[in-house]
Every structure is written in C-alpha cells, then in structure tokens.
Amino acid sequence: MPSDFAAFLRGLEGEEMPAPLAAPPAPLPPLTADGDGLPAQLENAARRSIEEIDRILGLPLDREHPQYAAELRAKTSVINTTLATQARVDDLRLKRQAGQDLLPVLMARMEEAMKNPKLFPPVDEGPGAQPSASDVDTGSRSPD
Secondary structure, three states: OOHHHHHHHHHOOOOOOOOOOOOOOOOOOOOOOOOOHHHHHHHHHHHHHHHHHHHHOOOOOOOOOHHHHHHHHHHHHHHHHHHHHHHHHHHHHHHHHHOOOHHHHHHHHHHHOOOOOOOOOOOOOOOOOOOOHHHHHOOOOOOO
C-alpha cells in the first residue's frame, strides 16, 4: 500500500505499486466454556470487582482525613468507570433490540387495531359513494 498520496497517484497511472503488506495475523481461537476456565475466572473477577465498587462507594468522605484526596479520586474513578460500562451495556442492548425483526409484531398490532370500529369505522366505497359530514374538512381555512 502506498505510503503517500503521490505514490498512490502513480499507482493509478499504471506505475508499479509497492508490494502489499504481510497478511494479517490469524484470528485467535474462540474461548471455550470449560477448556481453559477463563470465562469462569472473568465472571469471578467481575463479581469481586462489583463488590469492591460497592465498598468504595460506601466509604464516607471526611475532608479532614489525610487520604481524603485519594479516596475522592477512587470514588470518582469508580463512578466514571461504572457509568461508562453501563452506557456500553445499554447501547448493546438497544442494538440487539434494533436487530430484531419487528415487522410481524407491527403487523399483528395493525390487524388488531383495524378490528376496532372506533379507530377505523367502516367506509362505503361503492360507486357513487358520497363522503359523510364527518369526512369533510370544515376547518377555518380560507378558499384560495
């Protein structure tokens, strides 16, 4: 791949392009549930981390304490990290919901709503049908 724009343009004009970069590295093998125990360790670490977050947030702050600044920074860091993580989780949840096929649900709701005569009164669409008084717009617009 060319390292600058001029080399790119020369390549477009038919000049020889530099050799491509080496192939990308092979993907990592998937984690297995039982094979290496990493998922269980991660869950355990996450559980302990959440317990520690609760403990840190429960610490009372005393402005006169010599470690006040460090405790305040710890609380602030924990709060920022927790809120950022929650935002990512919520974002993923919304993306997952957006990926669902909602058309069947919407169609079923529309069919149910169309059965309600208050929302969709029957309409006479035969030849020579005249609109009823409720169908005519009687707004206060002036004629053009």
